[in-house]
Amino acid sequence: AQTVTQSQPEMSVQEAETVTLSCTYDTSESDYYLFWYKQPPSRQMILVIRQEAYKQQNATENRFSVNFQKAAKSFSLKISDSQLGDAAMYFCAHQYNFNKFYFGSGTKLNVKP
């Protein structure tokens, strides 16, 4: 079974600081994708970053980067220079076989001014 685990229900970070959100997943697939989505209070889910399992290089999108450890089945998200607008629920997702997405339970990120 495909499962995604986010062990941190809630985290806080000071504005301008760096925070890392954890995600582990379980899969028997060799070819898959991993994503981080952000859901602000407005409720619209926004794609933050994606990682292809076959790529060893960690994905980066501006202030967002991932630490992908395939053997450990770990996929953490690092947010640098945190901003107030980063406050949201963050969901880790695993996808394989044409749009079969599995989401973690989410981590609520609070950003303190």
Add this chain to the structure above:
Amino acid sequence: KAGVTQTPRYLIKTRGQQVTLSCSPISGHRSVSWYQQTPGQGLQFLFEYFSETQRNKGNFPGRFSGRQFSNSRSEMNVSTLELGDSALYLCASSLSGNEQYFGPGTRLTVT
């Protein structure tokens, strides 16, 4: 390009009624997926349609059904509503199958 749109945004229904939710994907996207989001269960996959065919299905009872039209627009139907069906229903569209773009959701309240 316009994003994924969902109608209606809010809906209040009575237990036992049925409801139909609509989703219009991003232009050119042929895959549409539906999710149920509740505080207790998180995001749960309902089903996915591609070119008018259901390609993937989650573990929901038969009261939950969907369809996709030739223009890729999709509808989701829930019959015999139960209080536990109260949730945010999210629709997502995809071009390649490897990234999903979400709509704003429909907030369904069952009383």
